[in-house]
Amino acid sequence: MPTNKKILELKEKRQKVLLGGGEKAIEKQKAMGKRTARERILALLDKGSFNEYDLFVEHDARDFDMDKKSLPSDGVIIGSGTIYGAPVAIFAQDFTVAGGSLGLMHSRKITKIMDHALKMRMPLIGINDSGGARIQEGVNSLAGYGEIFFRNTISSGVIPQISVILGPCAGGAVYSPALTDFVFVVDKISKMFITGPEVIKTVLGEEISMEDLGGARVHSEVTGNAHFYSQSEDECFEQIKKLITFIPWNNSRKAKAFEPSEPSPEYDISRIVPEDPTLPYDVKDVIKALVDDSDFFEIMELYAKNIVIGFGRMGGRTAGFVANQPYEMAGVLDVDSSDKAARFIRYCDAFNIPIITLVDLPGYLPGVDQEHAGVIRHGAKVLYAYSEATVPKLTVILRKAYGGGYIAMSSRHLRADFVFAWPTAEIAVMGPEGAANIIFRKEITTADDPDSVRKQKVEEYKAKFANPYVAASRGYVDAVIEPEETRKFLLHSIEVSENKVVPMPEKKHGLPPF
Amino acid sequence: MEKDEKPEYLNINSSLYQTRLSKKFRERKNYAPADPKIILSFIPGTVLEIFVKEGQGVKKGDNLLILDAMKMQNRLKCSMDGKIKSIKVQSGDKVPKGVVLLELE
Numbered sequence: 001m002p003t004n005k006k007i008l009e010l011k012e013k014r015q016k017v018l019l020g021g022g023e024k025a026i027e028k029q030k031a032m033g034k035r036t037a038r039e040r041i042l043a044l045l046d047k048g049s050f051n052e053y054d055l056f057v058e059h060d061a062r063d064f065d066m067d068k069k070s071l072p073s074d075g076v077i078i079g080s081g082t083i084y085g086a087p088v089a090i091f092a093q094d095f096t097v098a099g100g101s102l103g104l105m106h107s108r109k110i111t112k113i114m115d116h117a118l119k120m121r122m123p124l125i126g127i128n129d130s131g132g133a134r135i136q137e138g139v140n141s142l143a144g145y146g147e148i149f150f151r152n153t154i155s156s157g158v159i160p161q162i163s164v165i166l167g168p169c170a171g172g173a174v175y176s177p178a179l180t181d182f183v184f185v186v187d188k189i190s191k192m193f194i195t196g197p198e199v200i201k202t203v204l205g206e207e208i209s210m211e212d213l214g215g216a217r218v219h220s221e222v223t224g225n226a227h228f229y230s231q232s233e234d235e236c237f238e239q240i241k242k243l244i245t246f247i248p249w250n251n252s253r254k255a256k257a258f259e260p261s262e263p264s265p266e267y268d269i270s271r272i273v274p275e276d277p278t279l280p281y282d283v284k285d286v287i288k289a290l291v292d293d294s295d296f297f298e299i300m301e302l303y304a305k306n307i308v309i310g311f312g313r314m315g316g317r318t319a320g321f322v323a324n325q326p327y328e329m330a331g332v333l334d335v336d337s338s339d340k341a342a343r344f345i346r347y348c349d350a351f352n353i354p355i356i357t358l359v360d361l362p363g364y365l366p367g368v369d370q371e372h373a374g375v376i377r378h379g380a381k382v383l384y385a386y387s388e389a390t391v392p393k394l395t396v397i398l399r400k401a402y403g404g405g406y407i408a409m410s411s412r413h414l415r416a417d418f419v420f421a422w423p424t425a426e427i428a429v430m431g432p433e434g435a436a437n438i439i440f441r442k443e444i445t446t447a448d449d450p451d452s453v454r455k456q457k458v459e460e461y462k463a464k465f466a467n468p469y470v471a472a473s474r475g476y477v478d479a480v481i482e483p484e485e486t487r488k489f490l491l492h493s494i495e496v497s498e499n500k501v502v503p504m505p506e507k508k509h510g511l512p513p514f
Numbered sequence: 515m516e517k518d519e520k521p522e523y524l525n526i527n528s529s530l531y532q533t534r535l536s537k538k539f540r541e542r543k544n545y546a547p548a549d550p551k552i553i554l555s556f557i558p559g560t561v562l563e564i565f566v567k568e569g570q571g572v573k574k575g576d577n578l579l580i581l582d583a584m585k586m587q588n589r590l591k592c593s594m595d596g597k598i599k600s601i602k603v604q605s606g607d608k609v610p611k612g613v614v615l616l617e618l619e
Contacts, residue, residue, distance in 0.1 A: 204558040205608035278531045280521075305536065329539060330524045330531035336538075362526040368545040402527075434527030 017055055017072045021096030029096050034167060034189060035233055037077050037092035037100075040127055044237045045081035045090070052079040054112065059105045064136040071097050074105040075130075078113040080122070083244045086256070089117035092127035095167050100130035102173065103137040107144025114151040121250035123160040125240065128177060129167030145172045152179035157350040159250050162240060165190035165216075165226070166233060178225065181347060182243060182299070185216035185226040186236045192219055192226075220302040224336060227300050242297060246311040246318045247351055254352050255318035264294040269483045273360070275424055277400045277431075277466075283308055283323045283331070286358060286398065290487050292316065299344065304336035305329075309344040314356070315491045320348035323358035324409070326399075333405055334365040335378040342381035342512075349389035354494055357386075357410035360399040362431060379408065380513045386414045388510060392497030394490055397421040397468065397477070403430050412476045417500065418493040420486065421468035421477045428470075432462045550593055551618045559583025561607045561615070570598045578616065581609075594618065 018038070020026065026036055035043065041050055059066065059074050075097035080089045091110050093100035110126070117124040133141040155161060156179065163177035164184045168191045177183045177192070185192075193214035200206050200213070212218065219226035228243075230236040248255045267289035272281055288294040291312030298310035305328040310321055322341050324331035333341075348355045364370070364379055386393065386408070394417060395410040406427060410416045421427065429435060437444065440457040447453035471477045481489055522535045562580040566572060576592040599619040603609060 203608075204610055206558070206610055278529060280531070280533050305534075326531070326533060328534050329536050330526060330533040332524070332526065362529060362531060365539075366526065367542065369542045372545075431527050431529040433529045437528055 014055065020072055020094050021098070025096035032189070034095070034129070036096060037094040037127065037129065040166065040233065040237075041077060041079070041081070041090055041092050043233070044125070044240060045083060045088070046085070049081035050079055050090075051081065052077060054078055054109045057105050057109055059103050059137070061103060061134075061137050061140075063138070066136050069098075071103075073097065074103060074109065075100050076102075076106045076109050078109045080113070080116070083241050086244055086249060087120070087122040088125055088244070089113045089120070089122055090125045090127070093130045093167075095129040095131075098134065100167065101132060101134035102130055102141050102144055103134035104140040104144055106134070107141070107147060110144075111147045111151055114148065114155065117159055118151070118155045121159055121252070123162065123244065123247070123249060124155065124180075125162045125164065126176065126180070127164045127166055128169040128173065129165075130170075130173060131168055132171045132173055142172070145176070148176050149179060152176055156181075157251060160247050160351065162243070164236065164240065165192055166236075167191070170194075170196055174225075182228065183219070183226045184228045184230070184236050184240060185219055186233055187216045187229070187231050189233070190216040190219070190226075217302075220300075222303075224300065224303045224340065229302055243311075246297060246313075247353070251350055251352065258292070258313055258316045260313075260316040261292045263289055263291060263487070267294055269486060273398055273422070273424060273483070277362075277424075277426055280326045280330070282327050283325045283358060283360065283398075287312060287321050287323060290314070290356075290490065291319075291321075296321070300340055304334070304340045306331055306334065307337035307341050309341060311353070314354075314487075314494055317494060318353050319494065320344065320353045320355045321358065322355060322410070324361040324405075326360055329365065331361045332363065332365040333361060333379060333382065333408060334370055335373045335375050338375070338378040338382045342378075342385040345382070345385035345389055346512075349385070349391050352391060354392035354394065354497065355386075355389060355410065356490060357393070357395045357416070359395060359397045359401045359406070359409040361402070361405040361409065362400055363403045363405040377513045379404070382408045383414065384510070384512045386410045386416075388512075390500070390502040390504065392494060392500055393417050394493050394497075395419045396486055396490070397425040397427060399424050399426060400431070401425065401427045412478075415502075417497055418489070419477050420479050420481050420489055421472065422483055422486075423468065423480060425468035425471075425477075425480070426466040427468055427477070428465045432458045432466050435465070436461045551596070551599075553578065553590060553615045553618070555581060555609045555611055555613045555615055557581065557583040557588070558609065558611045559588070561603045561605050561609060562587060563605050564601060564603070566598050566601070566616075568598050568601055572596060572598060572618070579603075579605075581615075590615070592618070 057074050075094050078091045091113050161180035162182050163180045174192050191210050191214050220229035228239045269289035272285045287296045296312045306325050308323045308325045412419045436457040444450050444454045468480045521532045523530045560582045562582045564579045565577045572592045573595050578590045581588045596618040599617040601616045602614050
């Protein structure tokens with residue numbers, strides 16, 4: 001026991017503040033199945049690594065009797081620590097203190113740790129659990145949000161930014177997560193919306209529950225605002241820790257290398273893809289057959305399932321995977337899957353992660369709804385993102401690569417560094433049925449037996465064009481390889497791309513179609 | 515595909531692909547061109563005042579009703595000469611977006 005009075009005084013002061021909003025409020029928080037803000041930070045960071053700052057910060061609001069209220073730490077905890085040894089800056093809003101509401105000092109604490117993260121070039125993790133603006137502080141709380149959004153934007157692409165939604169995150173507050181790289185949500189705990197159910201009911205007469213409006217499931221499946229979905233806070237923290245192992249600390253580094261290891265023999269790459277291009281399979285099995293330990297860390301698993309994105313390691317090094325999923329919607333590109341892929345490609349490019357693209361798609365999804373939803377603009381994002389990316393770009397054409405889809409999926413023409421094709425690849429302007437119908441329209445319609453002529457013409461087209469060799473004869477494909485050779489070719493490609501340099505014209509910034 | 519799963523098919527450029535269809539795709543609405551005789555709420559809001567009666571003749575540019583939304587009183591004007599066939603709302607009604615307010619003939 002220290003005897004120094006001043007040290008005892010400090011201990012006392014700390015003890016008082018550490019209780020946050022008090023025992024009653026903590027009980028309430030637990031009843032909702034939620035941890036307290038401090039418990040969350042301690043559960044997420046390496047044991048004993050958390051250093052807290054600004055513990056004694058207090059608000060100085062005067063209006064509406066706020067001068068009589070003391071809000072411990074002003075409702076947010078900030079500090080830094082490590083996750084598997086990687087430094088991270090972190091803030092966690094404390095719902096037990098005035099509902100985690102954001103006032104001026106609360107926001108200044110957040111912006112302090114954001115500035116710190118940017119200056120020290122380390123990842124930032126924000127745990128959101130807040131009722132929204134502290135209304136009593138008026139325009140000051142709006143200023144606070146704005147200062148946060150500005151820093152999110154300036155830090156974007158420099159340090160990884162992770163948002164964890166562990167409670168309500170409503171109104172303007174949702175724009176901070178939306179500006180960050182990855183958003184984690186937990187079933188029944190996370191709630192995100194611009195206008196809540198009550199306002200929607202009074203203004204519009206529409207009745208909807210919070211869960212159906214902006215729950216974890218909705219943001220993971222329908223809106224695409226969330227990237228990682230889990231059933232519990234524990235599972236969520238495991239996901240965050242795993243993500244941290246795949247990404248670098250900042251944009252001037254590479255992700256940490258691990259010991260290389262082989263994929264599990266459970267995934268036999270030569271037997272996954274059916275030869276018939278109209279039959280489905282799970283492209284995640286192909287990825288698992290390629291990556292170290294068959295460990296594939298999928299992102300946005302529930303949204304736009306027709307494209308699969310995520311991280312795996314190739315020879316110990318992080319690689320980003322983008323793959324069409326024939327299992328879902330035949331693997332087409334559409335508005336949502338284009339958005340999903342384009343953003344991920346830009347993420348990999350910003351953080352020096354090579355991109356491996358696995359291609360098997362019939363093209364873009366036809367339909368009035370798609371056209372009217374702007375599939376032109378959204379589809380263009382994929383072209384933009386691949387063309388702009390300067391990290392190593394490796395492409396494997398597994399089966400179909402038709403039309404605009406072929407071009408968009410990291411083709412040679414968008415400067416893929418290596419393009420490989422399996423013997424099952426069909427690289428053509430469109431599928432044999434569609435192409436035969438157009439090229440041989442006259443022969444087919446004027447024939448006595450149009451069906452048999454059509455069939456014959458489809459076969460003719462297939463034999464001539466539905467293969468990888470036409471593209472290979474032009475050098476658009478670098479090598480036609482057996483499935484078993486894929487990992488070897490990819491590992492070598494990554495190795496020789498280690499020091500890739502791409503000169504780009506000088507510009508302030510490009511204008512991606514968003 | 516799961517073993518007991520019923521395969522679905524998607525037609526792209528005359529080829530039929532066996533796959534799963536997304537909920538969004540299955541629930542998509544078929545396109546229908548807009549009918550100028552049907553006046554829809556273009557924004558969710560409250561009907562404040564109705565200026566016309568059923569059976570009344572109207573001219574292009576006549577005020578039909580006020581739809582109060584987002585603190586703005588929107589005056590809905592008639593897009594053609596005609597007659598009011600039916601009025602589907604009353605003043606004070608809260609309406610979502612895309613609801614039939616009145617029909618012309």
